[in-house]
Amino acid sequence: MTTATHRTDPGGTSQGLFEDPERVARGLGWFSIGLGLAELGAPRGLARMIGVNDDDDNRNTLFALGLREIASGVAVLARPRSALPMWNRVGGDIMDLALLGRALRADSSERNRVAAATAAVIGVTVLDALTAQKLHAGTRDGADGKPHGGIHVTRAITLTRPREEVYWFWHDFENLPRFMEHLESVRVLDQNRSHWTARAPAGTTVEWDAEITDDRPNELIAWRSLPGADVSNMGSVRFLDAPGGGTEVRVELRYDPPGGKMAAAIAKLFGEEPSLQLSSDLRRFKQVMELGEVVRSDATVTHGPHPARPPELDEIPDAPRAIEQEALEGAIR
Amino acid sequence: MKAVCWEGKKNVRVEEVPDPKILNTQDVILRVTSTAICGSDLHLYNGFVPGMERGDVVGHEFMGEVMEVGPAVRNLKTGDRVVVPFPIACGECAMCRQDLFSVCENSNPNGWMAEKLWGHSPAGIFGYSHLLGGFAGGQAEYVRVPFADVGPIKVPDGMPDEQALFLSDIFPTGYMGADMCNIKPGDVIAVWGAGPVGLFAMASAYLLGAERVIAIDRFPYRLQMARERARVWETINYEEASVLERLNELTGGRGPDACIDAVGMEAHGPTAMYAYDRAKQALMLETDRPIALREAVQACRNGGTVSVIGVYGGFIDKFPMGSLMNRSLTIRTGQCHVQRYMRPLLERIQRGEIDPSFVITHRLRLEDAPRGYDMFLHKRDNCEKVVLTT
């Protein structure tokens, strides 16, 4: 699978390693949480590991640093496109360096290990600073890194099913909610027009009418919302023979969140990462085409996070009904 | 039902959880009769596998009796006794059609997580993190098994659980480790790690025609098992001798024709490199400690094969790429494509060529799983393999 997300970003220029500072920021966020957990959970082991004396003082310091690391990691993950939490991390790094510097001078420390830890922290500081700088540059003219001027996502997937079959399945827009998670329903109105209802936060929905703008059998379907849509959008899907058999499906979606309240709702609806949403939708599309149903696990069958243990019956949204229905469709297929 | 739940680092508990349910049309529900603790479970236990959450049911080596059958299942019925492969595979995608079951494209509903870490997603695995699907595991009284027509195979009447159970993972895994070495008559194979996976790799190397097998570990009782049960030719205790020097001696200076890493990301070592890797791992600058892997590359003869069945999770440091490249080595690896090997290996068991129960040292009740984990982790009481029964 390949993916690309483009945001209209007049000021943004990307270069080298920091092509995707958001991803680096996320990585650093997780790094913070992991290190923080280590500092909280095993301050003794960590003290020994980095070569400082395992006394109450140092352990308490590590505990405090652990809390700070976790807080900064969560902050970065909550707003991976924002430079501010990253600059906070840089501040934290400098604090670590000061502490390590002190340890380096203390008689009770193992110099080599402290020096190694110091070198490591310097490396992280440089990475943090570069990422913060890059994020800062990228969001100069947007508030908090929110896309300004629409969302554009493309994503591709390969299926073992023949092109005709895949085309005809997609051509019936009423099939789309079977794998597009945020779609509640699509009703076909006539040959060209359809009515779409999508789930929005807090139990609300957004709706729009769409028309097909291009339709080439077994090759391409394109559509766009009609004036008056809650959220104007357009999309296209291309079907190509995959080398070696099967079908490549390439999807392109464009959303133009209007201003005001709706814009916020839409941003939430399509998530921090619209390309991730599309990618998961296409994964389910492949499952429906190749297996006749969406694959469920104990942790993913429920709405919201769930541990990997069997859910209670009432935690499974209409599962028994869904299974019967899919069994029926499977039998028909 | 009762199930073994992961509750944080070095903390598993047997808890009461809801019974499993049919969630897809090709599911069956099993009553688990036997299940085992694997070296891979130790990576979860020690907190090295990302994407675990408190309350996750673990366990991926299990067998049992079919209790309930989903509407689309054709090959199994209530009452059948089956053993289940640990990777979950759909049988329909391009990878499954090439027998690459552990990289099935459809069985990980959390594929996006794995894509972030690894670029693309492998198959889902029972009881092995949300990164690999969030499927409840089989160290439990009951378990849900998806794609029941693809994975599980029926156990012949009269074959005891202990002979069939390891078809779920470690026998095929060890066998694949040897299979990837492309063994020819006269070949000398060295295996790092004399855990259950290593022992099956050693035994399988002989099944596939190796002339000599050398086992490397540091626990005398494990090296003794390798000699007595897997009938290896020589053993090396890496705490007593330099592995590279010893291997050169034993192979007339050539190095083994193939080297199998059956250790994985938590390797231990007596050297300064070990301290270096521990520190980097603690600082999260490296996720895995590739001590055995580095050694396996350095040791291998020119043009030989390094077969990696030990599990790695993320990133390693100081990988001897120069040695691999300049000496024309081949590296092969993967989570085992268990479905590919189950039937042929079942036949080998039936023909009496091997009795996989030779690795078992401890038989406990499911309730005693926490003690089993602790004992297996610390290699106490000469522990090699723990089987739990319900």
Ligand SMILES: NC(=O)c1ccc[n+]([C@@H]2O[C@H](COP(=O)([O-])OP(=O)(O)OC[C@H]3O[C@@H](n4cnc5c(N)ncnc54)[C@H](O)[C@@H]3O)[C@@H](O)[C@H]2O)c1
């Ligand atoms: N590829 C697969 O499909 C697959 C399947 C199952 C298990 N595994 C992996 O196989 C590995 C072994 O599993 P196991 O159940 O045998 O675990 P285990 O913990 O019982 O065995 C590991 C052995 O390696 C030894 N060891 C550690 N450092 C060493 C070194 N530097 N050199 C030589 N030996 C060393 C240990 O002493 C131990 O005996 C694990 O990483 C596990 O995750 C892979």
Ligand SMILES: [Zn+2]
């Ligand atoms: Zn295993």
Ligand SMILES: [Zn+2]
């Ligand atoms: Zn598959």
